[in-house]
Amino acid sequence: MKASAFLRSLSPILALTVTSLLFLAACGKSETPATASSAPAAASGPVVDPAKADLSSLKGKTIHIAFIPKGMQNVYWKSVEKGLRVAEKEANDNGIKLKVEWQGPASENDVPAEVSLVETYIAQNLDGIVLCPMDLNALVPPSDRARHAGIPLVIVDSALNYKDIVSFVGTNNRNAGILAAGELASEMGDKGNAILLRFRVGSASTADREEGFLDEIKKNHPNIKIISSDIYGGDDVDKGISISSDLLNSFKGKVDGVFSPNEPTTNAMLKALENAKLAGSVKFVGFDGDAINLDGLARGELGAIVLQYPYQMGYLGVKTMLAKLAGLNVMNNVDTGTVVLRKDNQNEPAVKALLANTVQN
Numbered sequence: 001m002k003a004s005a006f007l008r009s010l011s012p013i014l015a016l017t018v019t020s021l022l023f024l025a026a027c028g029k030s031e032t033p034a035t036a037s038s039a040p041a042a043a044s045g046p047v048v049d050p051a052k053a054d055l056s057s058l059k060g061k062t063i064h065i066a067f068i069p070k071g072m073q074n075v076y077w078k079s080v081e082k083g084l085r086v087a088e089k090e091a092n093d094n095g096i097k098l099k100v101e102w103q104g105p106a107s108e109n110d111v112p113a114e115v116s117l118v119e120t121y122i123a124q125n126l127d128g129i130v131l132c133p134m135d136l137n138a139l140v141p142p143s144d145r146a147r148h149a150g151i152p153l154v155i156v157d158s159a160l161n162y163k164d165i166v167s168f169v170g171t172n173n174r175n176a177g178i179l180a181a182g183e184l185a186s187e188m189g190d191k192g193n194a195i196l197l198r199f200r201v202g203s204a205s206t207a208d209r210e211e212g213f214l215d216e217i218k219k220n221h222p223n224i225k226i227i228s229s230d231i232y233g234g235d236d237v238d239k240g241i242s243i244s245s246d247l248l249n250s251f252k253g254k255v256d257g258v259f260s261p262n263e264p265t266t267n268a269m270l271k272a273l274e275n276a277k278l279a280g281s282v283k284f285v286g287f288d289g290d291a292i293n294l295d296g297l298a299r300g301e302l303g304a305i306v307l308q309y310p311y312q313m314g315y316l317g318v319k320t321m322l323a324k325l326a327g328l329n330v331m332n333n334v335d336t337g338t339v340v341l342r343k344d345n346q347n348e349p350a351v352k353a354l355l356a357n358t359v360q361n
Contacts, residue, residue, distance in 0.1 A: 177212025
């Protein structure tokens with residue numbers, strides 16, 4: 001089944017369900033930050049859920065913020081933009097003159113480009129910056145300069161090793177890795193050899209997934225042996241295919257299961273398994289739901305895909321910034337949640353709603 005047919009088989013989701021989905025994400029927040037390094041100190045006084053914040057004090061005001069993703073090309077980031085545009089429209093429909101700049105680097109490996117974008121928006125003296133940091137340390141200096149310039153900072157998707165932020169909005173990535181480990185263990189019959197294809201050094205979101213995965217396997221699945229966990233696929237899928245192929249060849253005949261922690265690494269490993277005639281026989285759990293990965297699931301080449309809520313990250317990233325600008329005390333961590341997609345649960349309401357808000361190629 002092609003991804004387009006897969007998605008057409010899902011019931012259309014009316015606009016009103018967006019609200020219920022946001023409430024679901026808000027209810028799923030954890031008591032501790034998804035990633036401690038990205039959590040500001042807990043604020044005193046009443047704390048508001050950004051999805052429910054009263055923004056009436058902003059009516060009639062002109063607000064200009066920047067939303068900086070790690071990249072702009074793949075389905076994940078397009079889905080983030082879809083969410084932020086809905087939040088932008090809602091604000092304008094309610095009398096807030098909101099403009100959201102959406103600009104990221106061409107490549108998720110170009111850390112200097114992302115640093116430069118933050119510097120550019122600081123110089124423009126915007127009202128706020130929503131940042132998806134490509135590197136948990138390299139983006140700290142420009143973030144600190146933003147704070148000293150009086151520009152509030154909301155961190156979305158991936159951790160930053162900096163505490164003077166408004167809030168972290170995103171997946172509890174360590175828990176997502178733990179979830180993936182359980183899925184792969186089930187696929188493998190809780191025994192055999194597994195490999196982890198990492199993403200990129202410095203990417204906090206994927207690093208947390210990777211470590212959550214490894215820790216869960218070590219702690220609760222002693223009959224699964226991790227035979228490789230130090231190879232990075234990167235964001236270039238073509239290069240990732242070559243890296244994945246070399247990895248499979250180096251353990252030829254010994255690999256029973258694979259985990260990859262994001263969209264490009266899952267795309268790359270899926271193609272490498274296909275090229276090696278191993279797709280379907282080697283158990284595979286991936287991450288993020290673009291057309292390539294959904295096709296792989298439909299064909300039985302992926303046993304499960306851990307899905308995030310990129311739409312909600314975009315929507316709630318903007319809503320969190322607006323709540324801050326309205327003088328409200330917002331939650332310091334907004335866990336946007338995860339859903340595991342398998343063939344047997346594709347008709348569940350939460351899965352349908354997530355896929356309906358996922359932009360496809």
